Amino acid sequence: MKAGAQAAALCTYSILFLLTLESTSKASDREMAATIEVDPQIVTGRVSPYFFGQFIEHEHNTIQGGLWAELLHDRKFEQGDDDGDGVSNGWVPEERIQDRYWEIQYGAGVNARYFIDHQDYYGGGASQAIELHGPGSHHASVYQIGLQLAKDRRYVFYVFLKRRGTGKAYIELDKLHGPVYGHRQIDEMSDRWQKYTAEFTAPEDTDKARIRIAVEGEGTFWIDSASLMPADNWHGMRRDVIDAMRPMHIPLMRYPGGCFADYYHWRNGIGDRDKRPEVYSPAWKEWDPNDFGIDEFMELARELRFEPHITANYVSGTPAEAASWVEYVNGAPESPMGRVRVANGHSQPYEIKYWAAGNEAPSLCSSEYTGDTQLSVYVKRYGEYKAAMRSVDSSIHLMASSVGDLKWIHNLLDAMPVDVLAISIYTGEWSLHPDDTRICNLEHYYRKVVAEPLEVNRKIEENIRSIGDRFPQSSRFFAISEINSWWLSERVDPDYRMANALYFSGVFNVLLRRADQIFTAEASTTLNVQGLIEINPVAIKLTPPYFAYVLFAGHIGNRVVSCRTHSPSVAFDPELPALDAVATISGDRKTLFLAVINRNESDAISSSIDLKTQTLKLGQTLRAFELDGKDRDSANPYGSVENVNIRERKIVVDRPPLKYRFPPHSVTVLQFNAAD
Secondary structure, three states: OOHHHHHHHHHHHHHHOOOOOOOOOOOOOOEEEEEEEEEEEEEEEEOOOOOOOEEOOOOOOOOEOOOEOOOOOOOOOOOOOOOOOOOOOOOEEHHHHOOOHHHOEOOEOOOEEEEEEOOOOOOOOOEEEEEEOOOOOEEEEEEEEEEEEOOOOEEEEEEEEEEEEEEEEEEEEEEOOOOEEEEEEEOOOOOOOEEEEEEEEOOOOEEEEEEEEEEEEEEEEEEEEEEEEEOOOEOOEOHHHHHHHHHHOOOEEEEOOOHHHHHOOHHHHOOOHHHOOOEEEOOOOEEEOOOOOHHHHHHHHHHHOOEEEEEEOOOOOOHHHHHHHHHHHHOOOOOHHHHHHHHOOOOOOOOOOEEEEOOOOOOHHHOOOOOOOOHHHHHHHHHHHHHHHHHHOOOOEEEEEOOOOHHHHHHHHHHOOOOOEEEEEEEOOHHHOOOOOOOOOHHHHHHHHOOHHHHHHHHHHHHHHHHHHHOOOOOOOEEEEEEEEOOOOOOOOOOOOHHHHHHHHHHHHHHHOOHHHEEEEEEEOOEOOOOOEEEOOOOEEEOHHHHHHHHHHHOOOOEEEEEEEEOOEEOOEEEEEOEEEEEEEOOOOOEEEEEEEEOOOOOEEEEEEEOOOOOOOOOOEEEEEEEEEOOOOOOOOOOOOOOEEEEEEEEEOOOOOEEEEEOOOEEEEEEEEOOO
């Protein structure tokens, strides 16, 4: 299947949950029995509209190399010249491509000199310069290599060029040791920066494509702000990624990070993208081209209809910087920063309501906080942030942040009032495998991961106990701004498997039982880096936990009702119930949802379901949405959702009580009409 058609089919599946199926669940070697008791009349909690939140860390290929469609690295030639060949790090000179690298000495060749020019550039703070010298006309070029392209996909390229002297240029897309895919000749050049464009169609799938920018003549030529994207990009973003996010019904998304947020200066990410500076971020030791900023994020928010949750820079920022950000996004068009927003093409305020002052205080990421992790310093600075930001817009909600340190949380609430506290909850054994690239023992992995929601529950209980009588009973106090089962290092993306779908489903059940205390639970992360959606330059992968989010977000009520489960334990852990169930009901009380997880590796569970005050009629048809894989360790590859997906079944009530057979390693939501 062609890459473009493959992506389209993938998104179609994710939106439609496949076709309705009448097939029965697969057989297992053994079958257990359990009972579930639900009373729709007893409401135990109300679900926040922002419950199923998401989180994107700006770095680690989440934006660049993920959501953002740009294929070039170091496109503004600002990432330095570490090897001393006169060419910016993301590019190579012609001499290296032609194995004449020995001709380059400190950027100077036989008839060409390459150098990074920090005085004459189009945007950012540098350009790539090539000086051609000697009698007659000479040529030189720079390449970016190792690009991945999809067959028959159309790509758009542009670059800004200028010259001093005489000559011409050309742009070429080709393949290492292969054919030229496309060529654009540029005969007319100027001593002023001009933009030149070209379009190419890839005739084959390859990960060895190259873009070449060549100059010929005599004098000095400058190159800056090059770009290569699929032609079908949406405002610079990947259409297939956006389409895959739609079925998640994302209510709230956090940006621009975690640790990255505390080194992010928002002004670098506004205005003409080709003139924004590339910036080296110390958070993850990566370059950020700043092509994606707050305006692009808000385009995504409006397209997917989610509320933004913004984390302001606390480590390297100031209250004044945070306040100016609030004014830029929320200020009236005639306000100072509102005028800047209008000049950038966005006349109406964004009305962003939810903000946080810093990430995970105190934590390793905040080791450079003023006063490090001293509580009194955070309390003082938080007050300054709150005063400055709310002086611009008094309607915003500002969260305090914390992570892990229970005594710190206890003392924080003693020192100042907190409406919502942002915390991170991670489980897993990732710290034991800092260099691993895959999970070696899948049996151990499954058995540990499916039990980790119990650890999530324990951590929440510890937080509540540490707060004690300071806990605000009338509000949803916890914004769990990062949550995941983390087994490998930050830069490794393992295949998410069925265990991870059961993990997130189990976390949802844990948090739904505390619905009155939870404002949001934001998966870390949505895209790449242990992401629910994995992305490479030509395709996407919809992981098992992605479908857990789709399942719950699409089939959940806004009230939690009484639900009791009597279940045997799993064979591998006598303390872990095999069946875990939570029931919710819609606001109009017409639809009841029963979410059930079977943690068993190979045993189905036949459960009797007693709905107490709800009466089921003989012949009544119920809907069952079943998330399962072909086996315990199933994972989806890029471009396919056949291994793990949600399948709908029709269930006809033949006699009371209702019985349902839950397959092993599965998540099921039963949906039926509730009593008026």
